[in-house]
Amino acid sequence: MKNKIRFSVISTLVIVIIFMAIFANTICPYDPYQQDLSIAYQAPSATHLMGTDTYGRDMLSRVIIGGQVSVLSTLCLVLIISVFGTIIGILCGYIGGKVDTIIMRVSDLCLAFPGLVFALAIAAILGGGIVNAIIALAIISWPKYSRVARGLTLSIKDSTYIAAAKLAGSNSLQLIFRHIIPNIIGPILVTATLDIGTMMMEIAGLSFLGLGAQPPVAEWGNMMSNGRSMLQTYPWVVLSPGIAIFVTVAVFNLFGDMVRDITDKK
Amino acid sequence: MEAIISLKDVCKEYTRNSKVTTEALQDISFDVFKGETLGIVGESGSGKSTLAQILVGLLDASKGTVKRKGSIQMVFQNPVESFNPRRTLEYSVGEYLKNKGIDKKDIQKKVAKTFTLCGLKPELAKKYPHQVSGGQCQRAAIARALIAEPDILICDEATSSLDVTVQKQIIDLLDELNDNEGLTIIFISHDLSLVEMFCERAIIIKAGRLSKIYEKKTNYIG
Numbered sequence: 001m002k003n004k005i006r007f008s009v010i011s012t013l014v015i016v017i018i019f020m021a022i023f024a025n026t027i028c029p030y031d032p033y034q035q036d037l038s039i040a041y042q043a044p045s046a047t048h049l050m051g052t053d054t055y056g057r058d059m060l061s062r063v064i065i066g067g068q069v070s071v072l073s074t075l076c077l078v079l080i081i082s083v084f085g086t087i088i089g090i091l092c093g094y095i096g097g098k099v100d101t102i103i104m105r106v107s108d109l110c111l112a113f114p115g116l117v118f119a120l121a122i123a124a125i126l127g128g129g130i131v132n133a134i135i136a137l138a139i140i141s142w143p144k145y146s147r148v149a150r151g152l153t154l155s156i157k158d159s160t161y162i163a164a165a166k167l168a169g170s171n172s173l174q175l176i177f178r179h180i181i182p183n184i185i186g187p188i189l190v191t192a193t194l195d196i197g198t199m200m201m202e203i204a205g206l207s208f209l210g211l212g213a214q215p216p217v218a219e220w221g222n223m224m225s226n227g228r229s230m231l232q233t234y235p236w237v238v239l240s241p242g243i244a245i246f247v248t249v250a251v252f253n254l255f256g257d258m259v260r261d262i263t264d265k266k
Numbered sequence: 267m268e269a270i271i272s273l274k275d276v277c278k279e280y281t282r283n284s285k286v287t288t289e290a291l292q293d294i295s296f297d298v299f300k301g302e303t304l305g306i307v308g309e310s311g312s313g314k315s316t317l318a319q320i321l322v323g324l325l326d327a328s329k330g331t332v333k334r335k336g337s338i339q340m341v342f343q344n345p346v347e348s349f350n351p352r353r354t355l356e357y358s359v360g361e362y363l364k365n366k367g368i369d370k371k372d373i374q375k376k377v378a379k380t381f382t383l384c385g386l387k388p389e390l391a392k393k394y395p396h397q398v399s400g401g402q403c404q405r406a407a408i409a410r411a412l413i414a415e416p417d418i419l420i421c422d423e424a425t426s427s428l429d430v431t432v433q434k435q436i437i438d439l440l441d442e443l444n445d446n447e448g449l450t451i452i453f454i455s456h457d458l459s460l461v462e463m464f465c466e467r468a469i470i471i472k473a474g475r476l477s478k479i480y481e482k483k484t485n486y487i488g
Contacts, residue, residue: 164348164349182353
């Protein structure tokens with residue numbers, strides 16, 4: 001019962017966050033890019049629940065629209081790396097031999113660099129922007145999935161039911177789609193859901209350093225970066241996106257834990 | 267009698283970095299005749315399962331030749347592990363037919379018919395492997411092998427993980443299939459008494475080599 005309530009609450013929060021991200025333009029009470037210097041630095045009030053920033057823009061609207069960039073780009077990134085990494089991992093585990101050796105050494109190289117520093121270097125080469133930040137993080141993050149998928153594929157491909165399926169005349173693609181993927185999808189899903197929080201922090205980190213979303217685009221990381229000099233004078237300018245990151249990352253981490261608990265039970 | 271499988275000087279070596287690490291089988295030669303029940307007996311690690319996998323085509327021999335004149339299916343040692351845990355028994359048993367392009371309704375009918383032949387209720391087809399008993403699962407494994415209408419059925423320690431009563435039921439089922447359908451059965455086991463009871467002929471494997479061939483009518487277990 002307790003777990004059911006926990007499941008319902010966390011799932012609802014995840015749905016609400018994704019819903020807000022998708023329909024951010026409709027939900028925003030004010031235009032997040034509309035400047036009005038006469039109301040700059042207003043403290044949180046009934047009119048502006050999270051106050052206003054340097055240019056008089058409504059912080060709540062900017063946090064909501066910033067969520068669109070932060071949440072959707074994170075989900076997009078996790079989807080890309082999980083699908084790509086899983087495909088590579090399955091192929092390495094299934095084919096084995098030189099293909100496996102070469103691809104796994106490439107993934108070792110990607111893992112050998114300190115993650116965020118490597119992403120910083122790539123983002124610096126490619127230039128700023130949320131798409132380039134996603135590319136930079138994707139390059140360093142896919143090996144995690146390929147390793148999980150490869151290990152699981154190796155353990156499954158020699159199982160008796162795969163031998164039985166081979167005797168039933170199944171070809172390699174049929175073996176992968178009918179027998180390997182259904183048996184490895186659980187751990188991959190858990191890794192992906194637990195990764196959402198981490199990736200969100202990394203995208204926000206790159207944006208904070210000026211290598212992610214570029215002004216005037218509202219994104220939680222660059223909103224914190226822009227307001228960091230006002231932490232002591234107008235703290236809501238920094239705290240609003242900060243709290244949004246904290247809450248969203250916490251919800252997705254709890255969601256990841258919950259997915260792990262559910263798949264473990266099975 | 268017509269030989270349905272013929273092995274000549276079959277060797278199987280496992281290698282690592284081009285060096286032979288294990289010689290699982292050495293110079294194995296024998297024939298399997300149509301309609302017979304042949305036992306393959308040996309201690310654990312003697313190479314019985316390697317031989318079974320070579321016979322069925324899951325492994326290639328390192329040396330020697332294997333000639334097969336007919337289709338072969340196999341029943342594995344651990345019935346539950348031989349089914350995909352994420353698929354129903356119907357899906358796994360009907361996979362051969364699915365691969366042949368037969369439509370879903372016909373597959374369901376054929377699976378139900380084969381389940382009945384193997385002494386299983388057709389309703390069990392909708393269950394997952396962990397939802398049925400070991401004996402039922404092994405019968406389903408036999409059904410999976412039989413649905414392909416093979417000429418030869420290889421049972422690799424197919425009864426060793428089952429209790430004695432269920433073991434007897436499975437042996438009776440195999441006996442019926444041999445008598446009524448003329449199915450050639452290769453029965454691999456470490457249990458000499460079971461092989462003696464069930465098989466007309468038996469070959470003894472010792473440390474990867476064929477030690478002796480016995481026939482029931484003469485001197486069975488030496």
